[in-house]
Amino acid sequence: MAVATRMILRAAALAGLMFAAAAVPALAATEAMEPPEQHWSFEGIFGRFDKAAAQRGLQVYTEVCAACHSLKYVHYRDLRALGYNEEQVAAYAAQFEVEDGPDGNGEMYTRPAEGRDPFVSPYPNDKAAAAANGVAPPDLSLMYKARENGANYMYGLLVGYVDAPEEVEMTPGTYYNLYFPGHAIAMPQTLFDGGVEYEHGPEATKEQLAHDVVTFLAWAAEPKLEHRKATGVAAILFLLVLTGLLYATKRKVWADAH
Numbered sequence: 614m615a616v617a618t619r620m621i622l623r624a625a626a627l628a629g630l631m632f633a634a635a636a637v638p639a640l641a642a643t644e645a646m647e648p649p650e651q652h653w654s655f656e657g658i659f660g661r662f663d664k665a666a667a668q669r670g671l672q673v674y675t676e677v678c679a680a681c682h683s684l685k686y687v688h689y690r691d692l693r694a695l696g697y698n699e700e701q702v703a704a705y706a707a708q709f710e711v712e713d714g715p716d717g718n719g720e721m722y723t724r725p726a727e728g729r730d731p732f733v734s735p736y737p738n739d740k741a742a743a744a745a746n747g748v749a750p751p752d753l754s755l756m757y758k759a760r761e762n763g764a765n766y767m768y769g770l771l772v773g774y775v776d777a778p779e780e781v782e783m784t785p786g787t788y789y790n791l792y793f794p795g796h797a798i799a800m801p802q803t804l805f806d807g808g809v810e811y812e813h814g815p816e817a818t819k820e821q822l823a824h825d826v827v828t829f830l831a832w833a834a835e836p837k838l839e840h841r842k843a844t845g846v847a848a849i850l851f852l853l854v855l856t857g858l859l860y861a862t863k864r865k866v867w868a869d870a871h
């Protein structure tokens with residue numbers, strides 16, 4: 614076969630594939646909707662975590678989400694990065710109990726959690742978590758990174774509960790959510806206007822609670838984000854300066870040759 618014909622055939626096959634791919638979302642009517650776009654303090658190359666929002670988010674996590682979700686890759690002492698001092702971290706951790714041991718007699722015992730401990734999980738294991746909720750609530754430490762468009766998706770999920778359309782029959786223990794793939798999620802709506810009381814700061818609408826807890830969870834998944842971005846910006850500045858210097862050197866070296 615002539616090369617040109619082969620190329621045309623290949624292009625046609627590719628176009629067919631692209632057409633097929635574009636047609637898929639139209640067929641899958643129960644697919645989740647694109648979550649609403651939010652403005653996030655930590656996005657963009659100069660992005661930084663809004664610490665006040667993340668602190669409020671910690672409160673939302675503690676009072677609402679922690680009843681079902683673990684956060685086992687975050688340690689209490691990591692909260693220092695959100696602007697808490699050592700005593701505040703110790704006081705926060707001490708509200709929770711961890712099992713430790715064995716002691717001198719070979720006995721396990723419980724003690725208040727300390728800075729060095731990971732966040733205490735609500736259930737002893739996944740089976741217990743699944744038994745209580747139908748589906749085990751996943752650990753939230755890395756959820757921001759585990760889901761595409763993580764921040765907007767989680768925000769959408771938390772505010773996206775609506776009544777199921779009439780023609781949709783929900784299995785017991787599932788709730789209709791606009792942004793969850795397949796729409797039937799085993800997590801009930803957990804955020805409501807005024808559901809958490811903020812000492813100061815903005816009005817605690819469910820949207821605000823969602824925004825704050827997602828800021829906190831994004832920080833939990835990527836505590837080094839600010840450092841990484843600062844390093845990136847420094848590297849780019851360095852490369853710009855280096856380019857300038859090299860260009861000046863090149864002109865100098867070649868000046869006589871021209």
Ligand code: HEC
Nearest residue numbers: 677678680681746748749750751756767798799800803826
């Ligand atoms: C009453 C228990 C409960 C509470 C409280 C709760 N969740 Fe969930 N959550 C679940 C369960 C169960 C699932 C698994 C749902 C499924 O897969 O159908 C889940 C799943 C999730 C998921 C993953 C969805 C996905 O794409 O797989 C996220 C994110 C989430 N929860 C965030 C939160 C946040 C943030 C809070 C606090 C504001 C919270 N949850 C409070 C039970 C809970």
